[in-house]
Amino acid sequence: MAVGSSWTRSTALAAVTALGASALITGPAHAEPLGLLQCQGTETVTYSPGVTFQPRDIDITTDGRFGSCVDGEGGVTSGSYGERFTILAGCNDLLDGFQGPRTFTWNTGDTSVIEATGSSTAVAGQVVTTITGTVTHGRFQGRTATQIIVLPQAGLLSCLTTGVTGTTGVTTLTLA
Numbered sequence: 001m002a003v004g005s006s007w008t009r010s011t012a013l014a015a016v017t018a019l020g021a022s023a024l025i026t027g028p029a030h031a032e033p034l035g036l037l038q039c040q041g042t043e044t045v046t047y048s049p050g051v052t053f054q055p056r057d058i059d060i061t062t063d064g065r066f067g068s069c070v071d072g073e074g075g076v077t078s079g080s081y082g083e084r085f086t087i088l089a090g091c092n093d094l095l096d097g098f099q100g101p102r103t104f105t106w107n108t109g110d111t112s113v114i115e116a117t118g119s120s121t122a123v124a125g126q127v128v129t130t131i132t133g134t135v136t137h138g139r140f141q142g143r144t145a146t147q148i149i150v151l152p153q154a155g156l157l158s159c160l161t162t163g164v165t166g167t168t169g170v171t172t173l174t175l176a
Helices: 006-019 156-160
Strands: 037-051 056-071 079-089 098-106 111-123 126-138 144-152 164-175
Touching: 037 079, 037 144, 056 164, 111 144
Parallel strands: none
Antiparallel strands: 037 056, 037 164, 056 079, 079 098, 098 111, 111 126, 126 144, 144 164
């Protein structure tokens, strides 16, 4: 079965489902005036071994990079997040809902931990994952978070042969 929290398992299931069927680090808490933070970037997910229709243990690595952030209070211009975990999955897994923490690291060296819930939907060859929650620790504590991740849905051929080994899509994050 899965190694890791329900967040990582569910995040992986959403990503796996997108493909065919898609360290908690806290810095000091900052009490800051509310200002909008908007970030745009990419999320890359890799699978080893490749995901096929036959469920099996899959090592998953998620790497999110926000190359462009606009911070209404100034300071944050970029950020990142990443996770690594193992789940039992196949291309036919459903788009389950999920909840748990996600840690973002900013170019300033600060971190933000978001306690989030999310869900994924397959739409027109893409899997759209919406994550919402509140920043519970670190920079931007108390703010509302919304992250959208759009990954391409894998083709049937990949699931039938060597398996889906990775995908990259776009992501946006808003903290208000």
